[in-house]
Structure formats: structure tokens, C-alpha cells
Amino acid sequence: MSVLVYVEQAEGKFKKSVFEAVSYAKAIADQQSTNLTAISIGDVTDSELKELGKYGASKVLNVSTDQLKTFVNQAYASVIAAAAEKEGADIVVLSNSFSGKGLAPRIAVKLKAGLADGAVELPSTDGKFSVKKTAFSGKAFAITELTSANKVIALNPNAFGVKENATDAAIEAFTADVKQSDLGTVIKEIVRATDKVSLPDAELVVSAGRGLKGPENWGMIEELAALLGAATACSKPVSDADWRPHSEHVGQTGIAISPNLYIAIGISGAIQHLAGVSSSKVIVVINKDPEAPFFKVADYGIVGDAFEVVPKLIEALKAHKA
Amino acid sequence: MKILVCISNVPDTTTKITFTNDNTEFNTSGVQYIVNPYDEIALSRAIELTEGGKGTVTVINVGEAGNDPTIRKALAIGADDAVRVNAAPRDAYFVAKQIAEYAKDKDFNIILTGRESIDYNGNQVAAMVGEFLDIPSVSIIKKLDVDGDTATIEREIEGGKEVLTVSGKFIASCAEGVAEPKIPNMRGIMSARTKPLAVVDAVAIEEVTKVTKYETPAPRGTVKLIPADQTEQLISLLHSEAKVI
Ligand SMILES: Cc1cc2nc3c(=O)[nH]c(=O)nc-3n(C[C@H](O)[C@H](O)[C@H](O)COP(=O)(O)OP(=O)(O)OC[C@H]3O[C@@H](n4cnc5c(N)ncnc54)[C@H](O)[C@@H]3O)c2cc1C
Numbered sequence: 001m002s003v004l005v006y007v008e009q010a011e012g013k014f015k016k017s018v019f020e021a022v023s024y025a026k027a028i029a030d031q032q033s034t035n036l037t038a039i040s041i042g043d044v045t046d047s048e049l050k051e052l053g054k055y056g057a058s059k060v061l062n063v064s065t066d067q068l069k070t071f072v073n074q075a076y077a078s079v080i081a082a083a084a085e086k087e088g089a090d091i092v093v094l095s096n097s098f099s100g101k102g103l104a105p106r107i108a109v110k111l112k113a114g115l116a117d118g119a120v121e122l123p124s125t126d127g128k129f130s131v132k133k134t135a136f137s138g139k140a141f142a143i144t145e146l147t148s149a150n151k152v153i154a155l156n157p158n159a160f161g162v163k164e165n166a167t168d169a170a171i172e173a174f175t176a177d178v179k180q181s182d183l184g185t186v187i188k189e190i191v192r193a194t195d196k197v198s199l200p201d202a203e204l205v206v207s208a209g210r211g212l213k214g215p216e217n218w219g220m221i222e223e224l225a226a227l228l229g230a231a232t233a234c235s236k237p238v239s240d241a242d243w244r245p246h247s248e249h250v251g252q253t254g255i256a257i258s259p260n261l262y263i264a265i266g267i268s269g270a271i272q273h274l275a276g277v278s279s280s281k282v283i284v285v286i287n288k289d290p291e292a293p294f295f296k297v298a299d300y301g302i303v304g305d306a307f308e309v310v311p312k313l314i315e316a317l318k319a320h321k322a
Numbered sequence: 323m324k325i326l327v328c329i330s331n332v333p334d335t336t337t338k339i340t341f342t343n344d345n346t347e348f349n350t351s352g353v354q355y356i357v358n359p360y361d362e363i364a365l366s367r368a369i370e371l372t373e374g375g376k377g378t379v380t381v382i383n384v385g386e387a388g389n390d391p392t393i394r395k396a397l398a399i400g401a402d403d404a405v406r407v408n409a410a411p412r413d414a415y416f417v418a419k420q421i422a423e424y425a426k427d428k429d430f431n432i433i434l435t436g437r438e439s440i441d442y443n444g445n446q447v448a449a450m451v452g453e454f455l456d457i458p459s460v461s462i463i464k465k466l467d468v469d470g471d472t473a474t475i476e477r478e479i480e481g482g483k484e485v486l487t488v489s490g491k492f493i494a495s496c497a498e499g500v501a502e503p504k505i506p507n508m509r510g511i512m513s514a515r516t517k518p519l520a521v522v523d524a525v526a527i528e529e530v531t532k533v534t535k536y537e538t539p540a541p542r543g544t545v546k547l548i549p550a551d552q553t554e555q556l557i558s559l560l561h562s563e564a565k566v567i
Binding site: 010015071073074077097098099101102103104105106108109110112113114115116117118128130132134135136137138139140141142143144145146147148181184185186187188189190191192193194196197198199200201203204228239246247249252253254256260261271272275278279281282283284285295296297298299300301302303304305308309312313315316317319320 | 333335336338339341359360413414415418440441442443444445446447448449450452453454456457458459460461462464474475477478479480481482483484485486487488489490492497498499528529530531532533534535536537538539542543545546547548549550551553554556557558559560561564566567
């Protein structure tokens with residue numbers, strides 16, 4: 001029995017969400033009185049792999065072959081499942097990232113494991129192995145018991161936090177057979193907006209809605225976000241109208257997020273929008289309509305015209321930083 | 323080209339979510355059910371890809387007879403025929419196994435699902451079906467074009483996108499952007515009544531997960547209002563009280 005955590009790299013680097021997944025997996029390993037192994041696939045330097053030790057991984061399996069340089073869902077799932085078998089790991093942890101969402105179910109089927117995705121807490125320790133996960137797009141949580149011998153958990157970003165737990169990580173090369181049929185998808189191009197904070201795992205998010213009137217008014221939203229180091233988001237009608245890309249649409253039919261701070265500007269707070277953002281830790285609402293439903297779930301609010309309030313907020317933030 | 327689209331029967335997006343039986347069951351009373359919004363996107367793209375005699379679209383749902391109106395809605399949108407695997411959907415593992423069992427000898431070129439259902443938010447079915455059938459799966463796609471035997475797909479990744487190709491059979495889960503959801507017209511609604519809806523039995527499979535209880539988020543406190551001309555006060559509260567900046 002042990003715990004295996006998959007550590008997803010992007011261009012050879014681990015992101016905060018990976019350290020969070022390792023911290024979470026370490027806490028599970030402690031709960032189960034066992035050890036934690038991490039598995040990394042792709043080109044990652046030893047010094048970057050060693051970083052995983054800081055959060056409690058005592059062993060790091062490193063898979064680095066030409067075939068697996070870029071993400072291939074099927075092949076990565078095979079390698080991770082093979083590592084779980086070799087390590088005798090009965091619990092596999094991943095980040096509930098875009099790639100994690102594609103991998104976890106395949107690993108679950110390979111290991112005949114129950115999968116809890118969107119996990120927001122450590123498993124219960126009352127004898128049953130149950131995980132609290134988001135359901136109904138954040139309108140509720142489902143306590144899900146994993147009744148199978150093997151278990152897979154995909155952790156939501158920002159749900160657990162990064163916890164240091166210094167261990168010396170031993171790095172080991174690992175190889176697993178990859179069938180030709182596992183390499184069915186071929187990546188042609190990866191486009192990353194490197195200067196932007198990624199929305200799903202952002203700690204701070206500045207979001208705006210139809211109250212902004214048009215795409216030409218997003219300059220102040222981006223300026224505010226850049227000052228805070230925040231990601232930008234929007235409501236559905238805004239992405240439907242192509243004012244902003246679909247990848248920024250948050251809510252029940254967009255991305256569900258739970259940042260530490262969500263600033264909603266000129267967004268009414270319709271039930272479908274709230275569904276995807278109401279688990280944010282702190283919510284700030286700026287809306288000229290004092291009756292806007294968003295104020296009912298906000299922690300802080302300003303009733304006022306966004307075109308006056310946001311520039312002032314930017315000034316105040318600059319003064320605060322100076 | 324034969325396309326299979328998996329559709330889920332979910333509570334309407336305006337539903338206020340409540341539970342009964344000591345919070346162990348979802349309260350279905352008064353709840354309107356709809357085709358899962360992301361599945362509508364998948365279905366719409368499937369219809370576009372097969373338009374003009376280029377293929378057929380079959381929809382599949384795992385569920386009991388109460389789901390038939392939702393399946394008919396999918397037929398009204400433009401699917402050619404439908405299958406219902408007659409069983410209460412236990413979890414994604416169960417649902418994926420049923421879909422894979424149905425699809426395994428039917429020679430579908432493409433299987434599409436929505437990126438997730440808006441009730442259990444699993445993101446699981448597509449990749450699980452892919453694994454059961456041993457075919458590639460691509461999750462959370464934003465764009466899908468098909469040219470002969472090769473599909474070009476855009477997939478969302480953190481802070482960007484990835485363009486990839488896949489040849490031969492595959493399954494993908496669709497997000498916003500893949501297609502505009504189609505609205506059924508009168509002709510669609512009329513013809514949906516007579517389109518074939520086959521009912522097949524479920525296969526047995528071991529249980530791997532079970533929801534034992536539901537919780538609703540704790541209610542939030544009341545909002546602290548700050549005068550519009552005192553934005554510096556907001557910044558200071560976010561810094562020293564909320565400690566988020
Ligand atoms: C099936 C379905 C799924 C949906 N899924 C989602 C989803 O995932 N995400 C989502 O966001 N929506 C979703 N919606 C849409 C949702 O119902 C609302 O229509 C949408 O959230 C409204 O967006 P909005 O608040 O930006 O725009 P509006 O409703 O137009 O509200 C604009 C707000 O801006 C305020 N405002 C206007 N001018 C100013 C100003 N100068 N300064 C300050 N405030 C101003 C107004 O008071 C108003 O409150 C869905 C709807 C359906 C039917």
C-alpha cells in the first residue's frame with residue numbers, strides 16, 4: 001500500500017497546483033501511514049524534480065522518452081497505471097487540471113478504481129474512504145465513498161493549499177511499455193499566453209460582465225488584473241458576444257473556479273454564473289444596481305458605475321503597492 | 323461517418339439544489355430536466371459534421387424511461403436515432419461501461435460527449451469510454467474538424483490551447499466553442515416523435531463509488547458595502563481583514 005501522485009509539468013516546470021497535489025497526497029499518505037511516490041513524465045531537470053521533496057514526496061519516478069515528450073492522454077495513463085502497479089500504490093492523486101481531467105478516468109478504468117474528481121478535502125478517516133467533491137456546479141457537495149480497492153482522486157485547484165513537508169526525494173528513472181496504439185493523438189501546436197495567469201488555478205480573479213458595454217472597455221479590467229497578478233474571467237453573454245474568449249467564461253456552463261478572491265464587475269449574479277464562482281473564498285462585487293443578486297453572496301460590495309469605480313480602484317491599488 | 327453522441331439528463335440550470343432523506347438523496351420534486359448543455363454542443367457539432375448525407379448521428383442515454391422526453395429533445399434537435407440503456411445511472415464508471423458495451427461492435431467513427439454533466443460535474447465518461455474501448459480520448463475540446471479519416475482538434479490547457487490530430491476512431495468531450503447549440507424547429511419536433519428510440523438492457527458491473535451524503539455550501543455572511551468614492555478602503559480591507567492581497 002502506498003500513495004502515488006502524478007506531477008504534471010509544463011515546459012519542464014511544475015506549477016503551484018502540482019505542489020498542492022503533492023501536499024494533499026502527502027497528507028493522505030500520512031493518514032494511511034504510508035509513503036508517497038511522485039511520477040513525472042517528460043523532460044524535467046533533476047533539480048526541478050527535487051523540489052517535490054519539499055512537499056513530502058520521498059521518491060520521484062522520472063519517465064523521459066522521446067515518445068512521451070508531449071502529453072498523450074492514453075500513453076500517460078498507461079505509464080501512470082503501470083507505476084501504481086509497480087509501487088503497489090492503491091491511491092493515485094492528480095490535479096483536477098485540464099490534462100488531469102482527461103487522465104484520471106482512464107487510470108481509474110485501468111486500475112478498476114473508483115474516481116473522486118473535484119475533491120475539495122482530505123478523505124474521511126471514519127473507516128469508509130469518502131471524499132467530499134463539488135457537485136451541481138458548486139451548488140452542492142457530494143460525499144462520495146470509493147468502495148473499490150484502488151482509488152483515484154483528482155484535487156480541485158486552491159482546495160487544499162500548498163504545505164511544506166521537507167523530505168529528501170530520491171529520483172529514479174522509470175520506464176513502462178507504451179503500445180503504438182496508445183500514441184493515437186499527435187500534438188501539432190501548443191499556444192500558451194505566457195504573460196497571463198491561468199484561470200482555473202488562479203488565486204485571484206478579476207471578472208467582468210455585460211455591464212462593461214463592449215470589448216473596448218476591457219483595458220481597465222486587464223490593468224486591474226495585471227496589478228493584482230490576477231487572471232481575467234467573464235460572464236457567458238460576454239463570451240457569447242465574442243468580447244472575450246470562451247476560455248474566460250466562468251459559471252455553470254463555463255469553468256468552475258474557487259480562487260481566494262473573485263472580483264465581479266458589472267455582472268448581475270445570475271444563478272448560472274454564481275454556480276461556478278460561489279465557492280470563491282472572498283467575493284467583491286462592483287455593480288451600479290444595488291438590487292443586483294450578486295450582492296447577496298458578496299463579502300464586499302461597491303454600488304457604483306464601473307467606469308468610475310474601477311479607475312479609482314486601480315489608483316488606490318497603485319498607492320497601496322507604492 | 324457514424325457519430326454517437328452521449329447525452330445526460332440533468333436538472334435545468336435554474337434549479338435550486340435541495341436534498342431529502344437526511345441529505346442522502348437529490349430532491350427531484352418540481353425539477354425540470356434538460357439535455358445537459360455541453361451535450362447539446364456535442365450534438366450540434368455532430369449534426370453539422372453529418373449534414374447533407376455525410377453520415378448519421380445516434381444519441382445514447384443511460385437512464386430509465388423518465389428520460390425519454392430529454393432523448394426526444396435530442397432527436398428534435400436533429401439526431402437520427404436514439405438508444406436508451408435501461409438502468410438508473412449509478413456513477414460515471416457504470417455509465418461509461420454501458421456506453422462502451424453498446425458501442426463496441428457498432429463501428430462508430432466518432433463518439434462525442436459534453437465536457438461534463440452539470441449535476442455531477444464528472445468529466446469522466448468520455449475518457450472512461452475511451453479506455454473501455456481502447457481508443458484515444460481527448461477531453462475538453464474547443465474545436466473539432468474532420469477531414470476523411472483524420473480529425474483536427476483544439477483542446478484547452480492551462481493558460482492556452484493545444485492543437486492535435488487523431489486518426490481513426492476516437493472519443494472527445496466538447497466544451498463551449500465547438501458549436502452553437504441548435505434549437506429544435508417545428509419540423510424537428512414533429513419528426514422526433516417517430517424517430518427510432520431503442521431500449522437495451524444494461525450489463526452488470528461492480529460498484530466503485532457511491533454518494534453517501536450531500537451538503538450545501540454554508541451560507542455567506544452579509545455584504546460589507548463600501549462607498550464608491552472610497553476604493554482605498556476596499557483595498558485596505560482586502561489586505562488587512564480578508565488577507566487576500
Ligand atoms: C443554460 C444556461 C447556462 C448558463 N450558464 C452561464 C454560465 O456558465 N455563466 C454565466 O455567467 N452565465 C450563464 N448563463 C447566463 C445567465 O443566466 C446570465 O444571463 C448571465 O450570467 C448574465 O451575465 P451578466 O451579468 O454579465 O449580464 P447582465 O445580466 O446583462 O447584467 C449586467 C450587470 O451589469 C450591471 N451594470 C451595467 N452597467 C454597469 C456599469 N456601468 N457599472 C457597473 N455595473 C453595471 C447591471 O446592473 C447588471 O447587474 C446561462 C444561462 C443559461 C440559460
